[in-house]
Amino acid sequence: MIKVVAIVGPTAVGKSALGLKLAKKFDGEIISGDSMQIYRRLDIGTAKDSQQELLEVPHHLVNICDADQRYTVKDFQSKARQVITELNSKKKLPLVVGGTGFYLSSLINNLNLGGKSTSDKTIRDELIKLEQAGNLKELQNILKKEDPLAFQKIDIENSRRLIRAIEVIRTTGKSIAEQNNGMKWADFYLIGLTDERSKLYDRINKRVDKMVSLGLLDEARYVYDHQDIFPQAKNGIGYKELFPYFDGQADLDECLSEVKKNSRHFAKRQFTYFRNQMDVDWYNISDDKNYQEMIEKNIIEFIGGHND
Template identity: 80%
Template sequence: MIKVVAIVGPTAVGKSALGLKLAQKLNGEIISGDSMQIYRRLDIGTAKDSPAELAAVPHHLVDICDADQRYTVKDFQAKAKTIITDLSTAKKVSLVVGGTGFYLSSLVNNLNLGGKKDDDLYRQELVQLEQAGRLDQLQTILKQEDPLAYQQIDIENSRRLIRAIEVKRSTGKSITEQNNGQKWADFYLVGLTDDRPKLYQRINARVDKMVEMGLLDEAKYVYDHRESFPQAKNGIGYKELFPYFEGQASLDDCLDEIKKNSRHFAKRQFTYFRNQMDVDWYNISDDKNYQNDIEKNIMKFLGGQND
């Protein structure tokens, strides 16, 4: 069976750096498991690897579409499976790196996402609600049609709401119960975490660094195209700056909002991975040798498949 390594955890914890190091050591290639890094021209706010890092190791599912294109978890699942299968044939290690929990779950649990794509009438109805800012109505629909999913997914994320409603309508089953019963690959999930105060310091420092790198210009680009960027306009690091561009809030207040929302997002990420997936966790502060431990455990998991 194909073996896959995934590196998960909250934002700013160091997943990308570890993935790059492991890929170089293990004859591996990186598959992005981030729902925003797919977009071209959105580099800073999405915390993409630098051009030098992207060149050092082959990366997949980065910069694959424009921000005016809609990209779904079903798209990710299909593309990632193909890439992983091809890499396995080539005797390469697949390292899925990212913090979008539902993306990872779609692969690890082999979710049957069902349904048609963007031309589906149900999707059009739901997307219209999303574009109208009717998050409350999407929440109501999900609560009525799939109360189990309503209790377990991030109901502040319109894309998660739409997908959960779609899956329930097209398959008759809750998205939280989706598993087609056929294990297509064997996954070892490496989870990075840190003490909360230290993680929050890392998040705050990352936002400050993003500003130095030109985050405001990138966010202004998203703001100027917000009507045609259905997913990017809701990304953390962009949407919080819109009041600044409109002259309704100070820059400092908007940056504080980015930091706050990033911290909240990190907490949700950790909760999702801890509760929904079988992850081997490593605290980067408590274990000074965590990278060596991770490498040793990955080699044990791979069992010499690439020798």
């Protein structure tokens, strides 16, 4: 069976750095499991690897769309499976790295995300009108009432996923969280990185400051200027919080504080999702001093070979 390593965990914990190291050691290639890194020109706010790092190790599902293009979890699932299959045929180790929980769940658990039978244009158009009117809370309330299971499992801050989940429950009567065809197509080893909360939150705050120094404001302004045609990017953490600053309704420090706060809250949700929804081998990067050596040893055992 195809062997795949996935690195999951909260934002800013060090997933990308570990992925690069493991890819070099095990002759692997990286598949981004992040819902925002697919977009071209959105580099800083999405915490993409640097251009040098992208050249050092082949990356997949990074910079594959313009921000005005719609990209769904089904698109990710299909493309990621294709890349993993191709890498396996080349005897390369696929390393899925990212923190978008439902994307990774769709891939790992082989979720059946539906085709024509789970799609209804009338329902979707009605829900999209709510999204365009900025009624995220109403979409959340609809899903919570009609599909409480999906409400607990998907990213309820993502309006497109809310719309998709509501559409599925209304057209099939079944929760999108249960859309699993029951067939295991690959063997996954899930590595989870975590850290003491205070240290993780400090790292998040410092990363936001670094993003600002790298040009986050210019990038956020680009999203702000195109928010009418950037349906997913406009809701990205690191962008949406700066809109009041561009509108002249809040000062910069206040908006950056919101970026940090929302990033911390997102990290907490990520950890909770992966801990509750997936079988993850967790490593605390502060408590486990030799965690990287332990991970490498476990990967060797997982792939059933040796690495010099």
